[in-house]
Amino acid sequence: MLFQPEIERMPLAQLRKLQDARLRQQVEYVYHRVPFYRAKLDALGVHPSSFNGLADITKLGFTRKADFRDNYPFGLFAVPQPEVARLHCSSGTTGKATVVGYTAQDLTIFAEVVARSLAAAGCRPGMKLQNAYGYGLFTGGLGIHYGAEKLGLTVIPVSGGGTDRQLQLLQDFRPEIICATPSYAQVLAEEMQRRRISHNFINLQYAALGAEPWTETIRQQVESGLHVRATNIYGLSEIMGPGVSQEDVDEQGTGSYIWEDHFLPEVVDKDSGEPVAEGELGVLVFTTLTKQAMPILRYWTNDITNIYYGESRSRTHVKMGPIRGRADDMLIIRGVNFFPTQVEDILSGLDHVSPYYQVVVSRRGSLDEVKVSVEISEELMRRLELDAVTEAAVQQHDCLRNLQGACAKKIKDNIGLSMQVQLVGFGQLPRSEGGKLSRVQDLRNL
Ligand code: ADP
Ligand code: K
Numbered sequence: 502m503l504f505q506p507e508i509e510r511m512p513l514a515q516l517r518k519l520q521d522a523r524l525r526q527q528v529e530y531v532y533h534r535v536p537f538y539r540a541k542l543d544a545l546g547v548h549p550s551s552f553n554g555l556a557d558i559t560k561l562g563f564t565r566k567a568d569f570r571d572n573y574p575f576g577l578f579a580v581p582q583p584e585v586a587r588l589h590c591s592s593g594t595t596g597k598a599t600v601v602g603y604t605a606q607d608l609t610i611f612a613e614v615v616a617r618s619l620a621a622a623g624c625r626p627g628m629k630l631q632n633a634y635g636y637g638l639f640t641g642g643l644g645i646h647y648g649a650e651k652l653g654l655t656v657i658p659v660s661g662g663g664t665d666r667q668l669q670l671l672q673d674f675r676p677e678i679i680c681a682t683p684s685y686a687q688v689l690a691e692e693m694q695r696r697r698i699s700h701n702f703i704n705l706q707y708a709a710l711g712a713e714p715w716t717e718t719i720r721q722q723v724e725s726g727l728h729v730r731a732t733n734i735y736g737l738s739e740i741m742g743p744g745v746s747q748e749d750v751d752e753q754g755t756g757s758y759i760w761e762d763h764f765l766p767e768v769v770d771k772d773s774g775e776p777v778a779e780g781e782l783g784v785l786v787f788t789t790l791t792k793q794a795m796p797i798l799r800y801w802t803n804d805i806t807n808i809y810y811g812e813s814r815s816r817t818h819v820k821m822g823p824i825r826g827r828a829d830d831m832l833i834i835r836g837v838n839f840f841p842t843q844v845e846d847i848l849s850g851l852d853h854v855s856p857y858y859q860v861v862v863s864r865r866g867s868l869d870e871v872k873v874s875v876e877i878s879e880e881l882m883r884r885l886e887l888d889a890v891t892e893a894a895v896q897q898h899d900c901l902r903n904l905q906g907a908c909a910k911k912i913k914d915n916i917g918l919s920m921q922v923q924l925v926g927f928g929q930l931p932r933s934e935g936g937k938l939s940r941v942q943d944l945r946n947l
Pocket of ligand 1: 711714733734735736737738739824
């Protein structure tokens with residue numbers, strides 16, 4: 502289902518015209534309203550009167566996370582405070598919280614793009630949605646909430662965490678849709694299984710998952726554990742919140758539509774900042790086209806992905822691939838670059854391991870060391886009659902020693918780095934408590 506078919510299927514030529522007009526307006530708007538942008542554009546020699554729309558986009562420089570910090574809290578706002586209807590902060594995974602603001606019109610558009618997203622995820626008016634995204638300063642909870650209401654869903658605003666209550670509501674209220682971080686959806690799937698809650702007792706059909714990178718392995722686990730079709734929802738506070746892009750449930754695995762009538766995407770080379778060819782990987786950059794409270798020109802997201810147009814599509818808007826990691830998440834170990842999600846991809850190809858892992862980077866002398874903790878599957882623990890997995894247990898059981906060796910070898914072969922692999926028992930690694938799960942610890946610069 503399409504929530505706004507006339508926009509979602511707008512012919513590309515018309516969409517470009519709309520973007521071009523909106524971009525010119527947005528540049529003019531920030532020039533006159535945000536001293537930070539006036540100074541920046543003056544320094545770049547860009548003036549609204551001679552700015553040539555989409556053709557001139559690369560002349561606008563970049564806005565970075567540090568610019569939000571330097572202008573904390575309200576320095577980037579384009580409207581007087583009484584016109585700001587709501588404030589949010591990013592979850593602050595990287596440094597001081599980023600403050601963002603919305604006018605009433607911004608909130609209407611936010612709800613519309615989320616409604617489009619939920620419709621693409623499979624939701625229909627009249628269905629019930631359990632919202633397990635955190636409510637509060639984080640954009641996820643309220644962002645999904647108002648979008649779901651706009652689409653005509655019945656919202657169950659349970660927020661993140663509280664697994665007992667989540668499972669109870671899934672059985673008692675029988676929602677068709679759940680929204681959560683993928684790591685928390687994994688926890689719910691696992692708990693359903695552990696408590697032997699039959700799928701007959703719940704009524705879920707769809708899950709829209711986002712706020713952190715995830716993989717096809719996690720998708721399979723959540724889909725079979727919760728009996729849903731799971732799609733990707735992507736977004737970021739600086740641009741809006743969740744619902745900047747969304748995967749269509751009938752086009753799973755082919756990328757997520759970016760709602761480009763509001764959010765103009767580019768992908769640029771992470772070193773040179775130059776645009777890359779369509780489909781090539783690089784840093785995703787967004788320019789807001791309609792924001793009133795906090796318009797942003799060319800925001801450097803640090804998210805690594807690609808964007809492309811393709812065939813057999815229900816909408817005309819551009820698609821983005823899965824986030825491969827953040828440019829600032831990339832680890833450089835002994836000169837080798839890698840994303841922690843590569844470890845996950847490797848482990849997913851091995852039997853007898855659970856999807857949980859943890860990467861710890863430390864420095865001994867001047868050498869970086871990486872230790873990967875890998876959980877063995879519940880089934881193997883049972884077979885070996887183990888309650889926990891210790892180094893002694895690994896030495897005792899050939900199959901554990903072989904598994905450890907196989908993990909280390911596959912990592913070495915695929916990433917080109919030797920990492921120390923430690924096997925731990927199922928359930929020994931931290932689970933998400935309703936929010937994001939950090940699988941990487943970098944202790945090198947502490
Ligand atoms: P932060 O997590 O930086 O505090 P936000 O809460 O605004 O700030 O989160 C935005 C970031 O979360 C994105 O830039 C991206 O790195 C990540 N993210 C959001 N949705 C997804 C998704 N579906 N897949 C991968 N990463 C995502
Ligand atoms: K996030």
